[in-house]
Amino acid sequence: MATSNSVPALKVESNRRVELESNVLGQFIPLHYHFQMLQDRQRLAAFRGAMELHLQPGMHVVELGGGTGILSSFAARLGTTVTCVERNPQLAAFAQNAIRENGLSNQIEVVLQDASKYIPDKPVDAVICEMLHVGLLREKQTEVITAFKQNYQNHWNEPLPRFFPEASRLMLQLIDHPFEFDGYYAPLPIFQNPDLYANDGLHELSPLIDYEHLFYDELFSDSIRWSGIINAQSNGFLSAIRFVTQNFLSVEANGESPVWSNQFLIVPLQDPSPITLGQNLKVEFEYRYGDPLERLQHSIQVTYLPVNA
Numbered sequence: 001m002a003t004s005n006s007v008p009a010l011k012v013e014s015n016r017r018v019e020l021e022s023n024v025l026g027q028f029i030p031l032h033y034h035f036q037m038l039q040d041r042q043r044l045a046a047f048r049g050a051m052e053l054h055l056q057p058g059m060h061v062v063e064l065g066g067g068t069g070i071l072s073s074f075a076a077r078l079g080t081t082v083t084c085v086e087r088n089p090q091l092a093a094f095a096q097n098a099i100r101e102n103g104l105s106n107q108i109e110v111v112l113q114d115a116s117k118y119i120p121d122k123p124v125d126a127v128i129c130e131m132l133h134v135g136l137l138r139e140k141q142t143e144v145i146t147a148f149k150q151n152y153q154n155h156w157n158e159p160l161p162r163f164f165p166e167a168s169r170l171m172l173q174l175i176d177h178p179f180e181f182d183g184y185y186a187p188l189p190i191f192q193n194p195d196l197y198a199n200d201g202l203h204e205l206s207p208l209i210d211y212e213h214l215f216y217d218e219l220f221s222d223s224i225r226w227s228g229i230i231n232a233q234s235n236g237f238l239s240a241i242r243f244v245t246q247n248f249l250s251v252e253a254n255g256e257s258p259v260w261s262n263q264f265l266i267v268p269l270q271d272p273s274p275i276t277l278g279q280n281l282k283v284e285f286e287y288r289y290g291d292p293l294e295r296l297q298h299s300i301q302v303t304y305l306p307v308n309a
């Protein structure tokens, strides 16, 4: 039974959890989580496809956040030499062993270091960085790449190398999602496999709307502040916003870019409401890249504009 003391206590606990998530899970991903990444064939195929298009034997490649070393192995098997930078000692040790087991020790060096402080000892041709979560939340993709670019240019004063991925496209969509589980209503953030998204009873209420495009070799901000008017494309009950992120491992002029979609993120709204076809809604939110999900969730504001406004 809740007492008058229990709510502040819960709040403190929740703040602590937010800090823990950002400091631990966002950056230190335990070894057993890497199984999912190793199994994600679409992710691996997209990275491998981009590397096949752009890496040549003799090139030098750096991977920032190498994990088990699998992406470094793709580069090495194309005849490159690779420096695989990983700051989690458990992962670095695992990668070193796996690289030896795979006969790639002559080509890949594992360096145990924070990638945001790493400066290569010679200019590099390409950088792989997969610290990517939907919306660029939780993981430090932009922070680490920004630091790498500054360190690299200060030290080498050379043009920046190619980045894999080359760009990320961040989108959102209004949806009706039931949040009902066996008769129990539980509106919580949900991750959704991009391949299964049509099968779970949700109803799309708007098209996908682009809210940011990031090109990793350009200057970009460390945060997002978005505000836009979205026109409902159907009647329904607006209960959530779905966030969709596509990563272009390389951007190809012929339109055949290898693309990898992160898991979709469904964020429940605080004030779900019926909407009608053609109605305009003002949606606003802000977060810093790498923030925990809660920062995005708590910042979302939806204003239901009068019909014909």
Ligand SMILES: C[S@@+](CC[C@H](N)C(=O)[O-])C[C@H]1O[C@@H](n2cnc3c(N)ncnc32)[C@H](O)[C@@H]1O
Residues within 6 Å of the ligand: 026, 027, 028, 029, 037, 038, 064, 065, 066, 067, 068, 069, 070, 071, 085, 086, 087, 088, 091, 113, 114, 115, 116, 130, 131, 132, 140, 144
């Ligand atoms: C999403 S995993 C990807 C691992 C691997 N590149 C792959 O694609 O399978 C991100 C990895 O980056 C590492 N990492 C996160 N922040 C880092 C940092 N600042 N410096 C070095 N490694 C980091 C994590 O420990 C984790 O192994």
